[in-house]
Amino acid sequence: EIVLTQSPGTLSLSPGERATLSCRASQSVSSSYLAWYQQKPGQAPRLLIYGASSRATGIPDRFSGSGSGTDFTLTISRLEPEDFAVYYCQQYGSSPLFGGGTKVEIK
Amino acid sequence: QVQLVESGGGLVKPGGSLRLSCAASGFTFSDYYMSWIRQAPGKGLEWVSYISSSSSYTNYADSVKGRFTISRDNAKNSLYLQMNSLRAEDTAVYYCARVTAVAGTWAFDYWGQGTLVTVSS
Numbered sequence: 001e002i003v004l005t006q007s008p009g010t011l012s013l014s015p016g017e018r019a020t021l022s023c024r025a026s027q028s029v030s031s032s033y034l035a036w037y038q039q040k041p042g043q044a045p046r047l048l049i050y051g052a053s054s055r056a057t058g059i060p061d062r063f064s065g066s067g068s069g070t071d072f073t074l075t076i077s078r079l080e081p082e083d084f085a086v087y088y089c090q091q092y093g094s095s096p097l098f099g100g101g102t103k104v105e106i107k
Numbered sequence: 108q109v110q111l112v113e114s115g116g117g118l119v120k121p122g123g124s125l126r127l128s129c130a131a132s133g134f135t136f137s138d139y140y141m142s143w144i145r146q147a148p149g150k151g152l153e154w155v156s157y158i159s160s161s162s163s164y165t166n167y168a169d170s171v172k173g174r175f176t177i178s179r180d181n182a183k184n185s186l187y188l189q190m191n192s193l194r195a196e197d198t199a200v201y202y203c204a205r206v207t208a209v210a211g212t213w214a215f216d217y218w219g220q221g222t223l224v225t226v227s228s
Binding site: 032033037043044045047050051054057088090092096097098099100 | 142144151152153154157166168202207209211212213214215216217218219220221
């Protein structure tokens, strides 16, 4: 059974800084089935990236995804105040599976 | 615009049952796979179940298999989750989500606002 491990658990950064979030799978997964979501307190998750690197509709280009095999990365090039949130990766193998999340907080 | 509105959550005793509903609008419901995803208080996301567009295929997380049943009514643009033999660990916000129709990929592209299920005596 695949396990998705996100790191770090918490990322403390200032607005304008670059955020790099990691999602590591316990075995190789298809990049076609790797997605990233953003969740703010009290809100439903929002799809950011699908297919490891394709931005969902309406997602700003400061969000980018990359990776393959077992290592995937979500990068936020310059943090805006509204980007402080929890981020989840998700893969689909035999069933959908979410990582444990990374909280991006204001330093 | 795509809208997903869940209902049916509430307080139920351990061993009890509850049926969640999700009303969909703004898209051709019968063209899409649909899913339920839950989030326990203060915890991460856990996929629960999904159903194919024509109801021909369903899939469940091991944690709910044999207790929960997903179904849909395409004529009513509605998704359902029948939850039986509920346990304290089923306490969570339950989200209805649409599976993207982008070929060759899998992601949940639209989510409802969620409905809270609390299992407690």
